[in-house]
Amino acid sequence: MRASSWIYNIYKSPDDVTTISGDITSRVTSDITAMSEALSHTLSLLMWYAMRLAFLFIYMAGLSPKLTLFTVLCLLIITIVPRLSGTYSQNLAVKIQGSLCEVNQVAMETFSNMKTVRSFANEEGECQRYEGKLDATYQLNKTEALAYGWTLVANSFSGLALKVGILYFGGRLVTNEEVSGGELVSFVLYELQFASAVETLLRTYPEVRKAVGSSQKVFEYMDRTPQKPPPGHLAPSILQGHIQFQNVTFSYPKRPDVPALQDVSFDIKPGVVTALVGPCDAGKSTVVNLLLRLYEPQSGRILLDNRPLADYENQYYRRKVSVVTQVPVLSSRTIKDNISYGLGETSLESVQEAAKASDAHDFILQRPQGYQTGAGQRGELLSGGQKQRVALARALLRDPKVLILDDATSSLDTDTELKIQETLYSNARRQTVLLISHRMNVIEKADHILVLEGGQIIESGNHEQLLAERGSYWRLRNRQQSSFQRGEEQQMM
Numbered sequence: 001m002r003a004s005s006w007i008y009n010i011y012k013s014p015d016d017v018t019t020i021s022g023d024i025t026s027r028v029t030s031d032i033t034a035m036s037e038a039l040s041h042t043l044s045l046l047m048w049y050a051m052r053l054a055f056l057f058i059y060m061a062g063l064s065p066k067l068t069l070f071t072v073l074c075l076l077i078i079t080i081v082p083r084l085s086g087t088y089s090q091n092l093a094v095k096i097q098g099s100l101c102e103v104n105q106v107a108m109e110t111f112s113n114m115k116t117v118r119s120f121a122n123e124e125g126e127c128q129r130y131e132g133k134l135d136a137t138y139q140l141n142k143t144e145a146l147a148y149g150w151t152l153v154a155n156s157f158s159g160l161a162l163k164v165g166i167l168y169f170g171g172r173l174v175t176n177e178e179v180s181g182g183e184l185v186s187f188v189l190y191e192l193q194f195a196s197a198v199e200t201l202l203r204t205y206p207e208v209r210k211a212v213g214s215s216q217k218v219f220e221y222m223d224r225t226p227q228k229p230p231p232g233h234l235a236p237s238i239l240q241g242h243i244q245f246q247n248v249t250f251s252y253p254k255r256p257d258v259p260a261l262q263d264v265s266f267d268i269k270p271g272v273v274t275a276l277v278g279p280c281d282a283g284k285s286t287v288v289n290l291l292l293r294l295y296e297p298q299s300g301r302i303l304l305d306n307r308p309l310a311d312y313e314n315q316y317y318r319r320k321v322s323v324v325t326q327v328p329v330l331s332s333r334t335i336k337d338n339i340s341y342g343l344g345e346t347s348l349e350s351v352q353e354a355a356k357a358s359d360a361h362d363f364i365l366q367r368p369q370g371y372q373t374g375a376g377q378r379g380e381l382l383s384g385g386q387k388q389r390v391a392l393a394r395a396l397l398r399d400p401k402v403l404i405l406d407d408a409t410s411s412l413d414t415d416t417e418l419k420i421q422e423t424l425y426s427n428a429r430r431q432t433v434l435l436i437s438h439r440m441n442v443i444e445k446a447d448h449i450l451v452l453e454g455g456q457i458i459e460s461g462n463h464e465q466l467l468a469e470r471g472s473y474w475r476l477r478n479r480q481q482s483s484f485q486r487g488e489e490q491q492m493m
């Protein structure tokens with residue numbers, strides 16, 4: 001199985017990304033290291049000593065079958081200890097790996113949210129949390145070291161007991177003239193080597209069991225099957241960009257009993273701007289998540305040009321359907337490379353054209369290195385509004401057939417937002433645009449408006465029609481207008 005498909009299997013659903021990233025880091029680092037060490041070093045040692053044991057056994061059996069039988073019987077008793085300690089080590093290894101996952105999880109969460117940690121002055125709190133998790137791992141490691149020590153002692157004692165037993169039993173055989181003194185000496189010499197080989201085997205056996213414990217978790221992930229059906233092969237040269245939700249019901253895997261969307265049906269017509277509005281938690285981003293195929297609905301169908309989304313070839317679909325989110329993710333590369341991300345070699349002219357359309361061109365040129373300016377880790381060298389404009393340019397450069405803007409201009413000032421809107425509306429004859437925004441003045445120009453509340457479409461129409469209905473849309477708009485007025489009055493006072 002290729003590494004990439006393994007990673008694909010690990011992430012059954014996007015929720016996994018946040019909850020099990022520490023676990024996966026632990027799998028990829030410590031578990032696989034433990035497995036590879038066991039495979040490369042311990043296993044070869046085990047095989048070498050096993051061969052030695054087999055040859056020594058043949059020589060010993062040739063010298064005295066009785067003494068050999070005695071030795072084998074003693075060995076059967078002696079191996080009880082390592083077998084028990086092996087099982088114990090294996091269980092302990094699983095616990096240690098689980099505990100290491102938690103340590104990794106805390107470290108990753110803290111480092112990736114460093115600004116939040118600092119802004120709440122919770123460095124000490126996070127250190128304590130990390131220390132607490134580390135302490136649990138330390139205690140488990142101490143138990144493991146103790147168990148290993150006791151196993152060594154038990155193995156040495158049992159080896160010694162075997163030698164004493166052989167000398168005693170061999171002495172009696174010599175007295176009974178069943179073996180000669182020379183044969184006993186030869187047998188003891190072989191047995192010494194035999195015992196040392198057994199001792200090494202017993203010592204390394206718990207390590208192998210430990211590696212088996214580590215491999216259990218790794219294979220658990222490898223055997224996972226993605227919840228999503230694999231992408232299809234459809235890649236038509238002409239795409240209208242007509243999206244249909246047909247009786248879609250969906251709840252998130254973490255909250256299976258609470259539907260985020262309930263029997264939702266609507267059309268997003270090709271080449272026009274459709275706006276999706278609604279109060280917080282209405283399910284707007286859930287619609288986007290489903291369109292991005294991050295999740296599959298429990299019932300109902302989502303169609304693009306009358307074909308289920310799953311029928312489309314993955315790369316094709318991602319090229320044709322672009323999304324810009326409220327908090328876009330940029331990476332630590334130049335602004336040009338961020339805009340042309342995933343497109344390979346792209347001319348500066350086309351990148352600039354996309355940046356102009358998203359009103360990013362001017363601020364980029366103000367930077368000493370222009371388009372070659374680094375965006376910083378996760379785009380930290382850019383402001384929220386600049387990030388949104390770069391992300392918008394990234395989406396526009398792809399010239400997608402369906403453009404989804406999920407509160408994508410929320411960090412922009414009104415003038416910039418209006419400029420971008422003009423670009424979008426002038427593009428609208430070519431692109432299907434799904435616009436999600438909390439700002440009612442942004443969406444009122446949309447050709448079609450869908451009002452979502454409590455996971456259901458409760459109204460639809462254009463701005464004038466919806467105002468005339470004096471329903472939820474009308475109330476949302478009035479509420480926003482009166483809060484703006486209050487804000488302005490307060491500023492004037």
Ligand SMILES: Nc1ncnc2c1ncn2[C@@H]1O[C@H](COP(=O)(O)OP(=O)(O)OP(=O)(O)O)[C@@H](O)[C@H]1O
Binds near residue numbers: 260278279
């Ligand atoms: N990953 C998730 N796991 C479980 N529940 C979720 C998840 N994401 C969202 N939800 C829940 O689904 C419902 C709809 O959320 P959604 O983010 O789609 O609303 P929204 O309309 O986009 O809200 P907002 O305008 O505040 O962004 C909410 O009740 C939310 O708590």
